[in-house]
Amino acid sequence: MNVLLCVSSGIAIYKTVDLASRLRKMGHDLKVVMTPKAAELVSPSVFSAVGGCPVYVDEEDVKDGWIAHTEISRWADVLVVAPATANTIAKIAHGFADNILTLTVLAYNKKEKILVPTMNARMYENPIFLENLEKLKNAGWFVVEPEEGHLACGEVGKGRYPDNEKIVEAIHVLTTPKKLFGKKVLVTAGPTRERIDDVRFITNASSGKMGYALATVAKRMGARVCLISGPTHLAPPHFVDEFVRVESADEMYQEVMKRFEDVDLVIMNAAVGDYKPKERFQGKLKKDSPELTLHLVRTRDILRELGERKTKQVLVGFAAEVENFEENARKKILEKNLDFIVVNDARKTLGSETAEVWVFGREGLLERIEEGDKISVAHRVLDLVVASLGGER
Numbered sequence: 033m034n035v036l037l038c039v040s041s042g043i044a045i046y047k048t049v050d051l052a053s054r055l056r057k058m059g060h061d062l063k064v065v066m067t068p069k070a071a072e073l074v075s076p077s078v079f080s081a082v083g084g085c086p087v088y089v090d091e092e093d094v095k096d097g098w099i100a101h102t103e104i105s106r107w108a109d110v111l112v113v114a115p116a117t118a119n120t121i122a123k124i125a126h127g128f129a130d131n132i133l134t135l136t137v138l139a140y141n142k143k144e145k146i147l148v149p150t151m152n153a154r155m156y157e158n159p160i161f162l163e164n165l166e167k168l169k170n171a172g173w174f175v176v177e178p179e180e181g182h183l184a185c186g187e188v189g190k191g192r193y194p195d196n197e198k199i200v201e202a203i204h205v206l207t208t209p210k211k212l213f214g215k216k217v218l219v220t221a222g223p224t225r226e227r228i229d230d231v232r233f234i235t236n237a238s239s240g241k242m243g244y245a246l247a248t249v250a251k252r253m254g255a256r257v258c259l260i261s262g263p264t265h266l267a268p269p270h271f272v273d274e275f276v277r278v279e280s281a282d283e284m285y286q287e288v289m290k291r292f293e294d295v296d297l298v299i300m301n302a303a304v305g306d307y308k309p310k311e312r313f314q315g316k317l318k319k320d321s322p323e324l325t326l327h328l329v330r331t332r333d334i335l336r337e338l339g340e341r342k343t344k345q346v347l348v349g350f351a352a353e354v355e356n357f358e359e360n361a362r363k364k365i366l367e368k369n370l371d372f373i374v375v376n377d378a379r380k381t382l383g384s385e386t387a388e389v390w391v392f393g394r395e396g397l398l399e400r401i402e403e404g405d406k407i408s409v410a411h412r413v414l415d416l417v418v419a420s421l422g423g424e425r
């Protein structure tokens with residue numbers, strides 16, 4: 033994809049150098065335009081070397097009939113202004129064209145455009161600035177909001193340059209076909225914890241990565257996404273609409289049931305604990321006997337209950353199997369009244385960075401998805417599911 037990085041003179045500009053590097057590593061073709069002031073902060077040759085790309089600073093850059101701002105804006109599939117200073121934002125909002133960046137932005141007429149405002153917190157709260165920002169949002173700009181924290185001026189507040197990972201994700205959100213547009217998707221992820229006493233619990237090795245990948249990709253595909261997650265070490269995926277943390281199977285049950293009626297698709301990826309201690313001890317159990325027997329009772333099977341209650345909802349279950357994939361998949365689809373089941377090989381999947389899965393529908397095996405990173409696998413799983421939601425495949 034052709035990515036046009038437009039750099040204005042925010043002090044966070046050094047972080048944008050890393051963004052250029054990431055975009056290059058991802059295989060994008062890059063071009064950079066910089067305001068003259070930005071070029072005083074970081075030499076254009078740094079961007080050129082790191083991004084492996086041409087950098088344009090001079091608005092008079094007309095060579096042999098080649099007019100930089102019109103050619104570059106035509107070339108780009110997606111345009112990112114980062115960092116975007118209050119001054120540059122004001123100029124864009126009012127149609128100014130007084131340097132190569134503003135000229136190029138004015139000449140760009142596609143809808144894939146991202147703004148990364150970074151500045152002092154008081155500037156960020158200024159109503160004039162907010163009016164300009166609102167104007168750009170209404171004009172279709174995707175704004176990656178700044179973070180709160182320590183600012184270069186020594187103050188603390190909103191205005192920090194966000195993680196480059198978030199900007200990269202914004203590019204995915206803007207450029208992925210919207211196969212789930214208008215759909216509401218509920219994803220569960222991670223393990224659950226069933227408390228024995230105040231400091232001990234029973235859990236499993238699920239990392240949550242597959243569920244987080246599914247939520248991320250559903251968002252990219254245009255769905256409204258709620259992710260309900262058991263305890264994991266992962267940060268909430270960028271841009272999901274609702275993120276709910278739970279601990280136990282019972283809590284997950286409550287949170288899923290609250291939302292079920294209103295959603296179109298449920299993906300139960302969580303490794304919900306099947307058993308929980310019959311009683312929870314207060315405080316910390318003392319080791320005052322040579323043996324300890326824990327009585328476990330079954331948790332409620334959330335997916336089974338969803339299968340009983342479902343009306344319009346499409347249900348996707350996950351299963352970890354070691355043998356008889358097809359037979360077990362068929363059985364679970366029927367028993368739990370599912371539309372799809374995604375089977376993992378239990379011996380290698382939990383906690384891994386990659387996945388290899390078998391997707392079954394009610395008629396049998398739909399596809400064996402080759403081992404790949406979890407985002408790619410999530411993409412393929414959702415592509416298969418989309419067809420059943422009345423979208424394109």
Ligand code: CTP
Pocket residue numbers: 281300301302303304305306331332333334335336348349350351352353364
């Ligand atoms: N599930 C659930 N509630 C539970 C247990 C499981 O909703 N209390 C869901 C999981 O999220 C998953 C599917 O059911 O989507 C897993 O089905 P299950 O029959 O538990 O399969 P396995 O975990 O593979 O267990 P088993 O060893 O019984 O085959």
